[in-house]
Amino acid sequence: MELLKRKIAEKGKIFPGNILKVDSFLNHQMDIEFLDKVGEEYYERFKNDGVNKILTIEASGIAIACATARYFKAPVLFAKKNKTKNIASDVYSSNVVSYTHGREYTVIVSKQFLSKDDRVIIVDDFLANGCAMIGLIDIVKQSGATLVGVGAVIEKGFQGGGDKLREEGIRVESLAIVDEMSDDHITYRE
Amino acid sequence: MELLKRKIAEKGKIFPGNILKVDSFLNHQMDIEFLDKVGEEYYERFKNDGVNKILTIEASGIAIACATARYFKAPVLFAKKNKTKNIASDVYSSNVVSYTHGREYTVIVSKQFLSKDDRVIIVDDFLANGCAMIGLIDIVKQSGATLVGVGAVIEKGFQGGGDKLREEGIRVESLAIVDEMSDDHITYRE
Numbered sequence: 001m002e003l004l005k006r007k008i009a010e011k012g013k014i015f016p017g018n019i020l021k022v023d024s025f026l027n028h029q030m031d032i033e034f035l036d037k038v039g040e041e042y043y044e045r046f047k048n049d050g051v052n053k054i055l056t057i058e059a060s061g062i063a064i065a066c067a068t069a070r071y072f073k074a075p076v077l078f079a080k081k082n083k084t085k086n087i088a089s090d091v092y093s094s095n096v097v098s099y100t101h102g103r104e105y106t107v108i109v110s111k112q113f114l115s116k117d118d119r120v121i122i123v124d125d126f127l128a129n130g131c132a133m134i135g136l137i138d139i140v141k142q143s144g145a146t147l148v149g150v151g152a153v154i155e156k157g158f159q160g161g162g163d164k165l166r167e168e169g170i171r172v173e174s175l176a177i178v179d180e181m182s183d184d185h186i187t188y189r190e
Numbered sequence: 191m192e193l194l195k196r197k198i199a200e201k202g203k204i205f206p207g208n209i210l211k212v213d214s215f216l217n218h219q220m221d222i223e224f225l226d227k228v229g230e231e232y233y234e235r236f237k238n239d240g241v242n243k244i245l246t247i248e249a250s251g252i253a254i255a256c257a258t259a260r261y262f263k264a265p266v267l268f269a270k271k272n273k274t275k276n277i278a279s280d281v282y283s284s285n286v287v288s289y290t291h292g293r294e295y296t297v298i299v300s301k302q303f304l305s306k307d308d309r310v311i312i313v314d315d316f317l318a319n320g321c322a323m324i325g326l327i328d329i330v331k332q333s334g335a336t337l338v339g340v341g342a343v344i345e346k347g348f349q350g351g352g353d354k355l356r357e358e359g360i361r362v363e364s365l366a367i368v369d370e371m372s373d374d375h376i377t378y379r380e
Contacts, residue, residue, distance in 0.1 A: 029303040030266040032259045058249035063266065066253050069222045076220040078249065113219040 001041050001175040004153065005188060007034060008176065018156065018181050026153060027060035027125045032067075038175065039067030042123060042151055045173045046072075049148045050119045053077055055140065057107060057132055061124040064153060068123055077114065079107040079136055092142045096135040099128075107135045109143075116144030127152030127174060130161020137170070149173055157189050191231050191365040194343065195378060197224060198366065208346065208371050216343060217250035217315045222257075228365065229257030232313060232341055235363045236262075239338045240309045243267055245330065247297060247322055251314040254343060258313055267304060269297040269326055282332045286325040289318075297325045299333075306334030317342030317364060320351020327360070339363055347379050 013021040025031040051072050056065035057079045065076040082105065091108040098105065114120070122136045133150055140147045147170065155162045155174035158181075162172050177189035203211040215221040241262050246255035247269045255266040272295065281298040288295065304310070312326045323340055330337045337360065345352045345364035348371075352362050367379035 023300065024303070025265075028268065028270070028300055030256070030259075030268075032256060032266060033263070035256070036260075059252060059268065059270070062249060062252040063256050066220070066222060066225070066256050069220075070226075073223070075215075076222060076253065078218065078220075080218070080249070110213065110218055113214070 004176045030063045035067040042068040043071035053118045053120045055122045079109050081105045092139045094135040094138040114143040118145035122150040128156040128159040194366045220253045225257040232258045233261035243308045243310045245312045271295045282329045284325040284328040304333040308335035312340040318346040318349040
């Protein structure tokens with residue numbers, strides 16, 4: 001997605017440790033007009049697949065999922081990272097190890113909102129080692145729903161999570177795949 | 191907002207301890223068409239106030255803020271609940287005690303995205319005792335930005351947080367104020 005690459009070039013910041021900060025438009029402050037284009041792009045890619053639910057994970061995925069859901073006229077469902085008092089015990093759950101934040105957590109989704117009749121895409125801001133995505137995919141499998149595909153706005157190709165999913169036969173639609181990062185340059189996969 | 195009250199009557203569930211679950215359309219699974227009406231309602235209430243930024247808190251507020259921001263053609267900024275590696279140290283922060291989850295946390299917002307030139311509204315899904323909202327208001331004050339007003343989709347009037355803010359002269363625009371709840375009935379403030 002050329003608009004995304006231009007946006008990253010203009011507004012993204014690279015930090016040591018292969019950190020790409022896009023928090024001025026994607027995942028802290030959010031440019032709603034840009035997110036609308038992201039949603040439109042996902043719609044173009046998945047519009048013929050009978051998608052009826054957009055799954056994501058709190059917090060950074062929610063805005064992207066909402067922008068996408070508008071095009072599909074489908075609800076968003078976001079997985080929560082902790083079990084709180086306000087969530088029923090009747091949930092699908094899966095464990096995730098986050099290297100970014102150095103901790104382990106459980107993702108949960110209420111069983112009443114995901115079932116075998118659903119055709120789901122999963123969207124998120126980043127796909128790196130893929131651990132969060134694997135947790136979400138596990139939840140879709142538990143529910144019996146059909147996983148149509150997954151998509152990250154930015155995939156860190158060099159961390160291998162996306163390719164591992166592709167090898168398993170999962171359709172991965174990332175809007176930009178970063179194959180290499182240096183202090184002042186990003187190389188995208190063609 | 192009559193549509194909201196109808197939606198609560200149809201889809202909301204009341205549990206002991208004054209818990210109102212609206213997770214089928216507002217804060218777990220999200221009805222995007224309904225959220226669009228919420229955004230439109232906020233726009234109607236604040237459209238003449240020069241609002242240029244919509245502030246919220248992760249995670250349940252994000253979808254509401256995005257729906258609102260579309261009408262204002264303004265960016266969304268969401269406060270994060272923990273300090274992670276991916277957030278710069280240059281942040282506004284405020285402590286919040288959450289009675290719902292029985293824990294204390296810090297809300298943070300990157301300083302680069304909020305300044306004295308901003309005119310801000312804060313939106314969230316619920317306003318109960320108001321502790322999270324007070325944290326967000328504190329952050330707006332720290333930044334020097336103008337707080338135009340705050341709004342919750344559902345205010346639990348009987349918990350007093352909204353009225354406390356009103357007494358301090360803050361404009362509070364909740365879309366439904368629950369004054370009393372029983373097992374099978376909700377009384378709204380007129």
